Amino acid sequence: MKTDRKIELRKQLKKSGEASIWETNISNLVAKIYHSMMPEQIEKLNTMVANKPDISTLSSKHISIAWPDEILVDEEERCVGFLMPYVDGKTLVNVYNPIKREKEARGVNWRYLYGVAANTALIVKALHAKQYVVGDIKPENFLVNSEALVSVIDTDSFQIPKLTEGELLEVYRCPVGSKEFTPPELIGASFIDSIRLQAHDNFGLAVIIYHLLLGGKHPFSGRWTGEGADPSIDDLIHQGSWLYAPNSKLQVTSGTIPLEILHPKVQEYFHQCFTQGHSNPNARPGAEAWFRVLKEAYEDLADCGAEINHQYSKHYGRCYWCEMRQKLGGHDIFVPLGPKFTPSKEIHFPAPKKNSIPVKALIGAGVALTSAAGLIVTLNLSSFQTAETLQLPTLPCRNEPLPPSDFEDNRLALNEDLNRPPASGRGSTNLYNSTGLYVARYDGEFLNSERNGCGTLTFASGTRYVGEFRNDKFSGLGELTWKNGDRYVGEFENGKCHGRGTYIFADKTFTSGEWRYGDKVGSNLTCNYGG
Known part of the structure; x- marks a missing residue:
């Protein structure tokens, strides 16, 4: 198959010894142009x-x-290459290596990394379902975006079966491999002469998952206590001497993150892969099995009460990352964002603060959603964008509030007529807290002496809500604006941000998505500021 379109090569994006990647005149498609091609490649x-x-x-x-x-x-x-979809993102090392993460992806946390691990497993699962083998499975060949969605690249190096009428006649082999991700049975072998198996991919996949969950450390690294010079990681892989192997001559170092902080089934899978799988490659868990156990472990994560960028396994029972920070003299391998914000029970609250991290580097926490086809986990995360082209919903209510000067004295209401709400129709009323302190004024529609319909609620603090009310609560479409210029536009229910909505910060960055009872799904951002 060849294209009948004329393709214009506009800008070279990348060059290697084998080929070059070019931007083309077709949106979202790039061209890979080989320096030379063999008939088998074609x-x-x-x-x-x-x-x-x-x-x-x-x-x-x-x-x-x-x-x-x-x-x-x-x-x-003459065949010179192919068109392929353009994908963008960071290589996995930029999110699992703490040093690189601090520069490239400061908002990443353990929940996000679990999502990346699950997504990576599902991509390998989808490939294995078609009898493809990645072969050169390594972190550099996987890119991840701010929503923990993963893309695999360099697919033309995969091992591909050639099927005729359903029968496997031959395979187009994967000619490459990478140190430290190659299984023991292939170390020292010629890749171009080797038939790759899914069990080989399963070894590399497990190493990547280990990196993602345990601070970028390799399972076959540690302090060598055996005789002679320190062996290379490939030598240790060949011997089956990983850190937690029976009678291992490797010992943990001060920087080792212990296996015990993981969900017990995840621990068990690493033992199956690196211990039993050393002599029996078929004992290694497959990609589909990895996804299932990672999803279970993801759902077992608990939020740390002291630091919103920390999560821990409920089976472990406490926040290891707080313990590690104390051991490291206050250094946190996950960029600290502060304690989880819990609003008081007063009727008015200050605006929540945005995480103080660079917009372009922000990657937040997430929530797993499995597709009907079971293909991928999507993590809807806090990825802030600029509001230059932001499209907001048209609000059905646009009441004009009273000027702020009418609310400067928040100690008592001087206008006693506003203390009694009308039974129905339009009107105004003052609101007080349980101690009799004046906190807000409502101007709008009433039904059965309750705020129902369109209205404006202006707090003494300067916060203002304009939109729909039901039974005295924000319910429906509305806009909540804080004194500092932050605002939320979208759906409300029972006095809380709930449904689809957009939070726009005073600096014109914004984050859109789904909200549940005041919390943005997959994010630490809260909006529990109802009347």
Whole structure:
């Protein structure tokens, strides 16, 4: 298959010894142009184009597998490369390595990393379902975005089966591999002459998951206590000598994050892969099994009460990251964002503070949502954007509030006529807290002596709500604006931000998404400020 379109190569994005990646005149498609091609490479690409896996995820705009889309030929009809979807993101090392994470992705936390691990497993699962083998499975070949959605690249290096009438006739082999991610049975072997198995991928996948969950450490690293010079990681892989192997000659170091902080089933899977799997590759858990156990472990996470960027396994019972911070003299491998905010029970509250982290580097926590097809976990996370082109819903209520000067004295209401709300129709009334302190004024519609319909509630603190009310509460569409300029526009229920909504900060950055009873789904941002 070849494209009948004329493709314009506009800008070279990347160059390697094998090929170059080019921006093209077609939106969201890039071209991979080889310096030279062998006949077998062309056959392999034609097979891949004709047998595409499901490259989409829950998000229709996200590409999880950068698969060849169309063959490209030159004017002499010679194959020169292929078109593929453009994917963007950070390599996994930028989110699991604490030093790189502090510079590249400051809002990342353990919940996010669990989501990345689960998404990576599901991509491998989707490939294995089509009998493809990644072969060179390594962190550099996986990119992740701010929502923990993962994309695999360099797909033309995969091992691809050639099927004729359902029978496997031959495979187009994966000619490459990477140190420290190659299983013991392939160490020292010629990759170009080796048939890769899914069990081989399962080893590399487990190493990546270990990196993601345990601070970027390799399972076959530690302090060597055996005889002679320190062996390389590949030597230890070949021997089966990982940190928690029986009679291991590796010992933990001061920087080791203990395996015991993980969910027990995750611990068990690492033992199956690196201990039993050393002599029996088929004992290694597969990608689908990894996804199931990671999802269970994700749901077992608890939030730390002292630091909103910390989570811990309920099985472990306490926040290890707080313990580690104390051991490291106050240094936190997850950028601290402060204690979880719990508003008081007064009727008016200060505006919540946005995390003080760079907008472009922000990656937050998330919530897992499994697609009907079971393909991917989507984590809707706090990814702030600029509000230059923000489209907000049209609000049905646009009451004009009284000027703030009418509310400067919040100690008592001077106008006694406003202390008795009308039974129905339009009117105004003052609101007080349980101690008799004046806190707000309502101007709008009433029904059965309650705020019902369109109205404006202006607090003595300067906070203001304009929108729909039901039974004295914010319910329906509305806009809540704080004195500092922050505002929320969207749906409310029972006095809380609930449903679809957008939080716009005073600096014109914003975050949109789903809210549940005052909390943004998959984020530490709260909006529990109702009347």
